[in-house]
Amino acid sequence: MVSPTTDKPGRTRFHEPAGRPVHLRLIDRDALLAALDRASAGKVTIVAAPAGSGKSSLLRAWAERQDRRHRLALVNVQRDQQDAQQFWLALLKAVRDLSGDPVGAQPPTASPDFSGAVIVDRILAELAVSAGRLSADRVSLVIDDVHELASPDTLAHLSRLLTNLPANVHALLATRRDLPLRLHDLRLAGELSELRSADLRFTGQETAALLKAARITLSDRAVARLHERTEGWAAGLRLAVLSLTGHPDPEQFVAEFTGSNRAVAEYLVAEMLGRQPGDVQNLLLRTSILRRVNGELADLLTGRPGSERILLGLEDANAFTVSLDPQRTWFRYHHLFADLLRLELRRILPDEVRDLHRTAAAWLTDHAHTVEAVRHLQAAGDWPEAAALLVDHSFGMMLDGQEESMHALLEAFPRRGGTNFPELSVVRAMVDLVHGRLDEAAAHLAVAGGCPAAAPEARRHRLRAAIASLNLSLARRRGSLADVMRHAAFLESPPSARSDEEITLGSDLRVLALMNLGIVEAWASGHSDAERHLREGAELARRIGRPYLEVACLAQLGFASTLSDFTYARARCEEAIALAELHGWGTAFILAPALVNLGAKLVWAGEFDHAERTLQRADVALQADCGPGIGTLLHLAKGMLRAGRGRQHEAAEEFATAHALQSQLSGPHALTGYVTGWLLAARARLGSLADARSLLETLGSPLVDSGEIRNGRAVLCLAEGDPAEALAALAPIFDASAPAAHTCTVVEAHVLAALAHDALGDERRMQDAIERALELAEPERLVLPFVMAGAGDLLEAMPRHRTSHAALLTDIVELVHGSSPATIVQPPPTAALSASELRVLRYLPSNLSRPQIADELSVSVNTVNTHVRSIYAKLQAADRSSAVRRARQLRLLAGNASLQAPLTGFG
């Protein structure tokens, strides 16, 4: 169900009774409505009857009769609904609107990566939530025109939805023909009811009632004959009513109708049409080529003003015209009616058909209904124009989740004949790329290569840019850096912007190119260019209103800027995640880089629980599709997390996986040192010294001289009991002769040096090293190196007055002790501690005596004693060490708010 105003999923068809026109009501078919009521006690009701049997009217009448305690989610499937996504999003939205107060994130916006299975799960989850909230009420899903769902996949997903509906949810489906829905279980359990065409036929009595309600006077005999001739077919009767209303001689009409052998539909439509005033006839015929009509477009096609009034009048007269939105600006005709009108148009005005299609195409293009526009151009036989329009908008269609429609349009181009439409190869290449068919894409791009030269000047640049962008994507997927740079040349020239429209067209492909280029540059360690290109891509995406691409660029930017500026990188990751969640893409594949990166940042900052949750989301986003690049990152981040929690075995496994994955990459990348260095360190810490040594020996220059590897070697030396050798390994880091990928490396180096000095008994140097480490770590809160290196004891032993980074130090110590996942939940303190008590509390973990604490705080010893007694009481502690332990568990020691994670995430 697509919004009439844009091609994006929009409102459902039915709207509030208050907004609907007060029009000539059909009769209430009480027996049928009662049958539906009975049927809705079961799980699924199917109404299967041919076109014009009155299904939609019946559904609408039934819906309007339900009281407020019976909530309805109504969806109308569009004709030839090729993009299943549009249907599912409309259904999800309708379900969310049920509770009147949608819970959780915004409804999803259409996107290229869509999964029917995922959305069915979401719908079921929403239903469970709604059903829970409105526990006394019943809920019905009402889906009209189910037969228009084209694909077997969609029907399979629908079957799953129907068989898994929660307890008080019922589904009512209307279809023109029987569908292969696998509902055997429901049928066996007696939960499935059907109403078929025989059930929907008007009875003689109902026919009489219908005519009476329409104030048509006929003899009983005429009524009976009318009923017999139409066989109770609803559409036939409605058409007859339209013709009979105001007819000078109703009996004559019935006599002629029943005396004729003409097929009912055709006869009656012709009759009804013939009785309309000229302008109405004109309108109906000329707009019959459209799927949806509005006043403006109809005026264009008829060449006269006033169409809107006519359309409203038709709906009010119940003449097979329905409005699609509450404002009643868009309408559509009943399919049967429209098909006959279209045939009639072709028959009596054959010369005008092409121009009508062209006029429609032009208007639709201007109003961004590209799929429709291309269809009309194809119907007009303007194949080159249709091809050009399709090529220019195909990427946009994919971004809007209209891939299947696009595919259908592609297939509709004639294959025989001289013209091959080489431009269409651009579209084919794009589809192939999205689906990972790289060789086919390359072949299509080769064919497309010759197009720009032959194209008119206006389009040449755009085509060239499109082809270059796709070639760039292909090169990136194949990992060919040289080719990527070659195709990136077109980005140097700014887009030939003649108009706003020009800027938009092809800009989405430009963003794609910038993104791909940025990705490649980031991985090849050329940070600054990567950031610049990704930033440009994100900004352009925002300007042209492509949130999907914006999320993709921001997510990649989060990674690319990682090593230059943690804070900036983290902000970009969070921005990408927020934007994605706004559109319901919270676990979409494109978000994965942002999730993995954010996870890693959180681990660096010691926010382990938050990191755990974020990395779990990354797992969901990546599913099985974990290429070596992102896979390496993910396992690196997980390894860091495990190491931070003290789980060395698991850490080593994760680092080993990352190490194996990164060997699949074509060259060293920005984080190679960390992967290898920490694997080395993890093995050493586990005591697998021989393994660690042999890994070290496999490394060559320049990697082996890097800061990260030197750190690893230092860990190994410390494990081997040779602190002096460790210091020697670390020395080049301190004089900057060994390259360090990031400050983290230097921080880690200082921490390891502190451990070495400690082992050598040099307390002074140890404290200096700790201080240096803290100083470097403070700006970006690089907590992890301390935790990983197991420097907790050293920090604890550090006198507070020897450091100007006491807060950070305390945080780290608290983390080292309190981050064990096996911590038992203790009862909360009897009362909250006051600010002064908290100040004293923070000195308790240190080895300062009470007089010394009093000195530090510039208070008397008595004051300190009072506070300490109070602290012990409130924390239910008997002595200093148990008080400290309790304080840690309750996270009272952290001076920094960020570590005060919500207690829900704790224990």
Added chain:
Amino acid sequence: MSAEPALYTIRIDGHLGATALSAFPFLSAEQQAAQTVLVGYLDRSALYGVLAQMEMLGLELVELSRSDRPGSRTHRT
């Protein structure tokens, strides 16, 4: 079912006027009593297209039969 075009005879209820007939340009039509008989060569895709069109126009299908082209192999279905 053969994919080659075969001669199909389709019988529907009621007479079709010019408008409805224009939906079946590749079939010849003849009124027989109260029914219309449409005849023409259709391959499989065309056949289902015709049937879909009939469904859309609300026509009542009475009978559908097929005879093979003279000279082609007869298939048992």
